[in-house]
Amino acid sequence: MEIRLLGPVEVVAGRTPVPAGRRQLRVVLAVLAAAAPRAVPVALLIDRVWGEHPPLRAQQAVWTRVAELRKVLAGAAGEPGPLVSWQPGGYTLRVDPDRVDLHRFRRLAAAARRPGPERVTLLAAAMDLWRGTPLAGLGGEWAARQRDSWQLERLDTAVAWAREAVCVGAHTAVIPVLRDLVDDHPHSEPLATELVRALAADNRIGEAIAECRAACDRLHRTLGIGPGRELRTVRQALLSGAPLVPPAGAGPLVLPAQLPADVAGFVGRRAEIARLDGLPAAGGVLAVSGTAGVGKTALTVHWAHRVRERFPDGQLYLNLRGFDRAGPPRDPAEAARLLLEGLGVPADRVPADLDGRAALYRSLLAGRRMLVVLDNARDTAQVRPLLPGTPGCLVLVSGRTTLTGLVAVHGAPLLVLDLLPRDEARQLLDARLGRARTEAEPAAVTEIITACARLPLALAIAAARAVARPRLRLGVLAQELLDARGRLSVLSGDDPGTDLRTVLSWSYAALSPEARRVFRLLGPVSAPDLTVAAVAGLAGVPARQVEPVLAELTRANVLTERVPGRFGCHELLRGYAAAVGSEAGAPDPTRRS
Incomplete structure (x- = not known):
């Protein structure tokens, strides 16, 4: 069985399409298949199927659609047991991700970013999976967002395929595909540039010159801008009869993998993770803010690990030290230098000033799908020079201040973290101390949660003290914490990052x-x-x-x-x-x- 999203939504058994039912059923299938193997909460399904106008009994309507989908998939797969299963986090499509064309496309495109002779073959196989407009026939805000996002991935992959094909002399196959894509996306300068290169490599110089002029005319007529550096370089080479230079960035890409380790046993933040999962996957900027110790970095890094496969060109991470004992906040110029080094730029090629560094940084990220985590930001001014200039990359920014400038100027969604709900605070202590210990003293656990004000850092420090003293009754720890005069002393650790008083002092300063x-x-x-x-x-x-x-x-x-x-x-x-x-x-x- 195969599930197809990169065109009309279809279920295919062998080579035979299986009717996927009415629009709502196809939306449910598309949402679950796009998220697989992750669970999709019912509330998120309701939002993606009906948007702002859910039916009166929306939850029952979801149950009905899921039951119908199970029948469709059972008939196509010929396997016992439901392929859509329920778990506490929501509904999950139990299917090998390679059976979903979207995930297979992403796997092939990611594999092609590693050096090797098979890159052209992998990219060609990825492009072959497209059958037209993704999610064709599905309306609604979610489908529109995903359609735009996936089309960006398609264009990035097409550009990479064309560059590799021209380098190895396999350009003939890419020309008709690029022509169709340029017709559909006439303002995509990278596509037009690669089409001109492929035509020139095929000795069709007249067509290459005509295509180059047409691309420049489109940019001037509709956008009021001239061609970029690469298209200008190609045009000059064509008109002078000089050989075309290889495309910038050709050859093996540096694939940074700088994310810190995920938080061991991360629990809670279900509502926040569901909201993050519901954001468009096309990239952009996302801001996470909240008070000291509320778990901004933990959530940001955890979710970054959750979605890193969407960004096959790698992950950059930088602590901006907005609130940090290690030193003053990082100057944007220093931050840009560190990010450029993470992208493989030699130290002697890093520009001297911030403007030059930011421009080179934006150039290197253009056309890539990369995840950038800017942790512990001081304010918007520190972050703004570090934002990519083109879509495709996702920037996660965390900071104690409410980064309203990112919201106002860049349209960044803002997630403000609150204290943990009581049930999630209890789950945190269960995970750190073990259920046997917490269930033995439930009243003490409640008192610890109250004394720690449901602040994740305080709960983690209190749990660490209990782990370090396995014979200590939780009731004794609770009494120590309930003493307001000594509470900050109890909630101290062996380094500044796990000493609550020190962490709070950075905000105060x-x-x-x-x-x-x-x-x-x-x-x-x-x-x-x-x-x-x-x-x-x-x-x-x-x-x-x-x-x-x-x-x-x-x-x-x-x-x-x-x-x-x-x-x-x-x-x-x-x-x-x-x-x-x-x-x-x-x-x-x-x-x-």
């Missing part, structure tokens, strides 16, 4: 002096949140003067505006504020760390 003062004043307050007027009263200033300070504290995710006009923070931050406020002669507690 980034605040303006007035924001620090207001934050310290909130420490002794027992109320869960305060109005603007109440904060102004504490600070002894007019409300209009305290509003920008509250905005700064909120942007830094030190305070949260859970209800419009009311500001508060979790108990651990409040305890830290009280601690730094009571330290006589230590106005800047970051010196302690």
Whole structure:
């Protein structure tokens, strides 16, 4: 059995198409097949099938469509047991990914990025899987997003195939495919450039010159721009009779694999992962923000590992040190240099200034599908020079501040992490301590979760203390944590990254002096949140003067505006504020760390 998405959605048994039913059934099949072998939550299925207008009993409608799909697949596969199974995370299509043309295409394209004589054959096989417009006949926002994303992958692969074919003298086969793609995508300069090269390699110089002129005319007429560097170079060579230079980037690509190790036993964040899974796969920018210790890096790295196969040209990772004991935030020029080195640029070829480095970085990423993780960002200004200039790459940015500039200018989706729900906090402790130990003292586990304010870092530190003292009763640990005066001392570790007080101090150090003062004043307050007027009263200033300070504290995710006009923070931050406020002669507690 084969499932086809790169054209009309079809199920094929042997060589015989099997009717896949009405549109809704084909959407369910496409969603599950595109995600396989990952599970798709019911809520995500509802959104992708019906969008903003789900039926009144949407969950029952999903059950019905899944039951119908099971019958279709059972008849096609001739195998016992349902090929669509249910698990706590949602519905899963139990099928070898190579039976889905989309996944087979991606596997072949990824294999072709490794050096070897078989690259042209692999790329040709990948291109042969396309049968027209992907998801043809399916409407809706999800299908449209995926269609655009997969078409980008197709164009990138076609360009890579053409370059390899010209280099090894196998250009004849690519010319008709490139002609069709240029007709469908007339503004794709890389496609037009490779078509001109292939025609010239086939000694069809007149056609190559005509195609080059037509491409330049299209760019000028419809976009108001001239040709890029590669098309200009090809045009000049054609008109002067000089041999065409090999395409930039031809030959083996550097495939960085810089992601840190995934978090062992990662649990929770189901809703956040489902939202991330639902984003378009065509690349772009995604921002993750949240307060100190809430698990931004853990979630970002975990999800990056989850999707890295979508980006066969590799993964770049860089800690921007926005909030870090290791030193001041990385200068964008230094960050660009490190990223260029990760792409294989020799040190003596790295431009001296930021503009030159950023331009070279964008040039090297053009036409590639790469995952870039920029962790621990200070602000949008630090990140902006490190963004690719063309689609295809995905940039994941994490930081403690709310990166509204990325949202406003680059249209980046923003995921703001909150404290863990209680059930996920309990799962974290179960995973770290073992179910036998947590089930033996359920009340103590509840108290530990409360004392740690459901903050992932605090829970992880508390669990580490319990693991290091296997004979310690969890009830004793809970009592130590419930003592507000000593809680920050209990939640300490053997390095700055696992010492809660130190981690919180990095956020405090980034605040303006007035924001620090207001934050310290909130420490002794027992109320869960305060109005603007109440904060102004504490600070002894007019409300209009305290509003920008509250905005700064909120942007830094030190305070949260859970209800419009009311500001508060979790108990651990409040305890830290009280601690730094009571330290006589230590106005800047970051010196302690």
